[in-house]
Structures are given as structure tokens and as C-alpha cells.
Amino acid sequence: MRRFIASLPRVGQDAILRGVVNAALSVAVLHAQSAYKPDRTPDGQPDMQGMYTRNGIVGLEANPPENPIDPSDKNALSVSNRGDGLGPYPGIFGQGGTVLRGGQRRGANGGRRTGIVDPPDRNLPWKPGEDAKRRQFLKDMNPAADLRHVELNARCTLPGLFQGEDGNNPFQFLQRAGEVVLLYDYNHTSRVIHLDGRPHLGKNIRLFMGDSIGHWEGDTLVVDTTNFNNRTSYSREIPYLTDQLHTTERFTIADANIVDYEITIDDPGLFTRPWRVAGYFTRVPKGVESLEFACAEGSQTLVNMFGQPPQR
Amino acid sequence: MKCNLLLILLSAIAAAVPAAAHHAFAAEFDVNSPVKVKGTVTKIEFTNPHAWLYVDVKDADGKVTNWRFELGAPNALVRLGWKKDAIPAGTEVTITGFRAKAQEAVANGRSITLADGRELFTGGSGPGSEGKAPESK
DSSP: OHHHHHHSOHHHHHHHHHHHHHHHHHHHHHHHHHHOOOOBOTTSOBOOOEEEEEESOOOOOSSOOOOTTOOSTTSTTSGGGOOSSSOSOOTTTTOSOOTTHHHHHHHHTTTOOOEEEESTTOOOOBOTTHHHHHHHHHHTBTTBSSGGGSOTGGGTOOOTTTOSOTTTSOEEEEEETTEEEEEESGGGOEEEEEOSOOOOOOTTOOBSSOEEEEEEETTEEEEEEEOBOSOOOSOSSSOOOOTTOEEEEEEEEOSSSEEEEEEEEEOTTTBSSOEEEEEEEEEOOTTOOOOOOOHHHHOOHHHHHHOOOOOO | OHHHHHHHHHHGGGGHHHHHHHSOHHHHEEEEEEEEEEEEEEEEEOOSSOOEEEEEEEOTTSOEEEEEEEOOOHHHHHHTTOOTTSSOTTOEEEEEEEEETTOTTEEEEEEEEETTSOEEEOOOSSTTOSOOOTTOO
16 A cells, blocks of 8 residues: 555645545544533433533634724734834733633633634635625725624624624523524524424525524534524624525534534625634533623714714 | 732733624724823723723813723623722722724723722723634634
8 A cells, every 4th residue: 555655646645645644533533523422301412501602613714804993903003003102902901811711721622623614725715706895895894984884793783693702702502302592692692493394484584693493413413594684794804794694503512511613604695605614612610601791781882983863 | 908909800801802802993993092081980880792981080170071981891891700899989090092983081991090000901892802712723
């Protein structure tokens, strides 16, 4: 076998070696997945109930756009680049630890995949013209040309499947007969994933959180979601998706504390083919509970940007 | 007590992460309008998606203006050990930040300095607040 490989052109050798390595990794992954046997719920589902934080779902593209609302020092307009001592904000930001962080560190030890995994070079398959439109849209967000150019999160809309404030607002998984429920701490919203084999809703019903139908494949919950409206976003760099969005998620119970996650994003309104993002959920320490997050209560974004409405 | 307060507030720096994720700093606050005011705390509001700190500031003519500074998200603040009385009314503070684009006496809080010189950070939505989670690659 070794002699056979050696006789091949170099490219062929690499391909075979990559195949061998990939096969070995696949076996390792299968082994890792089969090593842990989760408990079963009364209706026979693998039990992944609990409170988790989500990690690594949003990953940067290979060629990210210049983003005028990006606060980092990559943005020439950022206070980080003032040079007068008032910026950047103290570097210690983000280095502390919340009570949720213990769970995040569990995942750190696993070398798990995060961010855009397909395409491997992280160049997203934009339809002709759509990337340019997206880049112009971002420019029109600062100053905001109009309400449409105020980011959706800042308008307190429901987060869709991607905006959930990973890492600091936990998600609670509940499992009932025939359904899995995700309760979001962020914006105090929820998703119900139906496991009873029902069809998707009619095409005229459009939702922020979509319509989710799921089934179990071993210890992996596979969820097909359609019926999105056109007011969801992927990230600060991809500020809108279309109502043609169709996602397929895979929640795989890895062990008692980690649920691996992968989502395939198929939005023919923006992209020529589906692309995939990986991340994982990590169980937070016992005692953490979901808190109310009434976004509209304290949000001052619109008056801070556009001023107070006329007084009657 | 003072030591505990400092520890709590330093820990609160991590609250910057969710606050930053909620909205983009640069679209709402003016990077070219830094503010630095000295005054007396009148109240702190623990409202989502941001807590707000109110400070009475007296100008040279003696006129008092009640400034409002955006802080981090209270869900995160609470999980860090913050309580609503962490900075009680009556506390003398010097606070820096960046003014809102279309509001008077409203700003994104950057840091708070107490009368004894200790500097606290606000967990606001400004740059640097999107710290990498420990597992990031």
C-alpha cells in the first residue's frame, strides 16, 4: 500500500493521505459520539435538557466587509483609533468571568469546530451583486440612512436563529412528549421544535423564529426550519437574510455537558448554494436560571440616533 | 465593604460582552463627542437591554443637568454579582463616555472614577467590549 501511494503523483499522494486522515478522524468522532449514552426522556428522546450557553456559531468570512458600525480597531472611525487617550476602551473589557463562563470553558478543552466550516476557505457563495449590495447596506448603517438601516437587534426584534447573544445569555432546552423547546434568555423568546411529523406551515405564514420540524437520528436532533420572514440577520457583517432562508440544524449530544451544533444555511435569495457553520452548547453551572429580558424597556437606540419624537 | 464593591465592579467589566452584542456603539454614539462630567449619582435603572446611570451635573452657573449614561445589560450585571445599590444615589463620580448622536446629556458610559480615585468600568457597548470568550480560536 505504501509503495502504491509512493508511486502516485504528489497531488494524488496528498489526496489519499487526506482521505486516510479524514477517515481516521471520522472514526474518532463516531467513537466520541458513541462513548456517551444520554438518559432517555419518558417518550424515548435522548435527554439533553438543561441550561446552556452557545459558542462559536457566528464566524467571520475570509473577506469581511469594512463595517462602519464595527467598534473594533479594524474600523478607522472607531474610538480605538482616536489616539488622544480616550480610546480604546479599557483593554480589560471582556476578560472577567460571569457565572456562565464555567460552562464555556468545558467546551474549550474539546478542540471543537467553530465558525464557518463550509466552504472551508470561508468565502461565502454570494449571488452576483448580493455581496456588493450587502457592503453598501453596511455603509448606510452609519449614519443610519433610515429605520431599515438600524440593526435589527437594536430595534429589539426577535433574534431569529443566529442572534441570541452567545456566551452571556443562556438557552434552556426542555423536552416534552413530541417536542423540544428552546427558551432564550436573550429577548425572552422561545422556539418549539415539533417531532410529530407534521408538515411545515403554509407559505403565507412568515415568522422571526421560523417553523421548526425535527427528528432524532441516534443522539442527534435534526431540525428543518422554514417560513422565516425577511427581518432576520446572521451577524453584524451580514445584517439581513431573506424570507427564502431554509436551515437544517444538527444538535448532537457529545457528553453530559456539551451539545455539538451545526447549521446549514440555505438562502437562495442571497447565496448560490448552502453553507455551514459549526459551534457548540455548553452546560452552565447549576443554579443558573433564565431572567426576564424585556428589550423594549430600556432601549434608547432610536432616540439616541434620531432624536426625540415631536411632543404633542 | 469597599473592597467587595471594587471587586464586584471590576468583575462587571465582563458584562461588556452582551452589551456590545446588543447594538453597535458607532451607529448610536458619536465617536467625536467625548464627554467627561463630575457629579452626583441620582439613580441606577436596571432595565434591559441596558442599565442606565443617572448623574446630576452642575455647570459654572449653578444650573443642574441630569445626565444619563448607558451601562451593560442587567442580566449580565446580576450574574456578575451587581446589585441595584452597587453605586448608591449620592455617590460622587467622575464619568467619561461618548455622547449620543441625537440627544443632549445622554452618553455611552466608558469609565467611572469614584471620589477616592478608584476607576470603574461600565460594561457599556464601546470598543474593546467584545472580549474573546476563553475558547475562541
